[in-house]
Amino acid sequence: MKNDLPGASGIGGGVWRGSDPAWLSPGASRAASLLEEAADLLVVHLDFAAALDRCEKGCRSLPGEADGEDAGSSEELRCSLCIVGIQALAEMNRWREVLPWVLQYYQVPACLPPKVLELCILLHNKVKEPRVMLDVGSDWLRASANQHLPTYGLLVQLHLFHVLLPLGHFAEAQEMVEGCKALSKEQRLEACRILKEKRQLWLQQPEEPPDSEAQAEIAWKTQLGLVSKKVLTILAQLGRALGSLAGQFGSIPYKMALLAAFVLFLIVVKLDPASPTSLPFVYRLTRLFHQARSAVFSSHYRPPI
Structure with missing residues (x-):
C-alpha cells in the first residue's frame, strides 16, 4: 500500500524540512534522528513494526509546548513522524488503528495537520471505509483556524469526493460546494457536475439481492x-x-x-x-x-x- 498513498516518495528527505538538527532542542534533535531511522526502516528495510516504534519514540521525545522557531520545528517533526507511522500501519494492514494512533498526539481532529488529514482520507477511501473520516473531516473543515490555510480547498475536494459522495451525502456535499470560498468558480462548476452524475448513478443502483448466506x-x-x-x-x-x-x-x-x-x-x-x-x-x-x-x-x- 506504500506506493498508493501520498508521502511515500518524500519520506526519506522531502517530508522533514526543518532546521539543522544541531540547532534544535535535545528532544527535537532526538526526534529528527528517530525520524530518519524510521524512514530508512520503512523504505529500505521494509521493517514496518520497527519504523512504527521509532515514530512513537520520536513523538514522545518532542516537547509538549515549545516557543518560537523550536515550536514550528517540533510541529513539523511531529507531522512527519505521524506520516511515516501511518504508512507503517497501512503496510501492516492495521489501518483501523491509524486514526486513534494519530489523535493521541493531536487530541482533537481540528488540530490535525493538512498532510496527515489528507493521508487519512485517502487511506480510508482505499480500504472502502470512508465513514470513519466523516466526522473527522467535517470537524476539521468547520474549524475557523483551518479555513485560511493554503491547502484548505484541496481538503474540501478530498472530503467531498472521497467521503461525502461515496456515502451518498449529496445535500451536505451541495451545501459545501456552494459555501466554500476557497474553491474557484471553475472548481465549483466541476464539483457540481460530478455531484449531479454521482447522484444519478446512486439513484439508478438496483437493490442488492440478499446474499447466499441469508x-x-x-x-x-x-x-x-x-x-x-x-x-x-x-x-x-x-x-x-x-x-x-x-x-x-x-x-x-x-x-x-x-x-x-x-x-x-x-x-x-x-x-x-x-x-x-x-x-x-x-x-x-x-x-x-x-x-x-x-x-x-x-x-x-x-x-x-
Whole structure:
C-alpha cells in the first residue's frame, strides 16, 4: 500500500524540512534522528513494526509546548513522524488503528495537520471505509483556524469526493460546494457536475439481492418450521391415543394390551398422521377398534376409544 498513498516518495528527505538538527532542542534533535531511522526502516528495510516504534519514540521525545522557531520545528517533526507511522500501519494492514494512533498526539481532529488529514482520507477511501473520516473531516473543515490555510480547498475536494459522495451525502456535499470560498468558480462548476452524475448513478443502483448466506438461513428456518409442525402433529396424535388407552389398561387382558401397543407403534413409526394418504387407513383402523370393542365388551360397559 506504500506506493498508493501520498508521502511515500518524500519520506526519506522531502517530508522533514526543518532546521539543522544541531540547532534544535535535545528532544527535537532526538526526534529528527528517530525520524530518519524510521524512514530508512520503512523504505529500505521494509521493517514496518520497527519504523512504527521509532515514530512513537520520536513523538514522545518532542516537547509538549515549545516557543518560537523550536515550536514550528517540533510541529513539523511531529507531522512527519505521524506520516511515516501511518504508512507503517497501512503496510501492516492495521489501518483501523491509524486514526486513534494519530489523535493521541493531536487530541482533537481540528488540530490535525493538512498532510496527515489528507493521508487519512485517502487511506480510508482505499480500504472502502470512508465513514470513519466523516466526522473527522467535517470537524476539521468547520474549524475557523483551518479555513485560511493554503491547502484548505484541496481538503474540501478530498472530503467531498472521497467521503461525502461515496456515502451518498449529496445535500451536505451541495451545501459545501456552494459555501466554500476557497474553491474557484471553475472548481465549483466541476464539483457540481460530478455531484449531479454521482447522484444519478446512486439513484439508478438496483437493490442488492440478499446474499447466499441469508437465503440459506431463510430456507433453513422455513424447513425447521415445517418439521416442527409435523412433530407437533405426531405428538398430538400420540397424546390422544395414550389418553384413550390409559383408562382401559386395568380391564384389557395382557395380550390385547400388547396388540394395542403394536398398533400404536404402526401409527407413530410406520405412518405419518399428518399425511393425507394416511387418513383412509386411520379411518379403517378406527372402525376395527369399534368392532373389537363390540365383540369384547358387553353393551352395558364399553369404554370409549
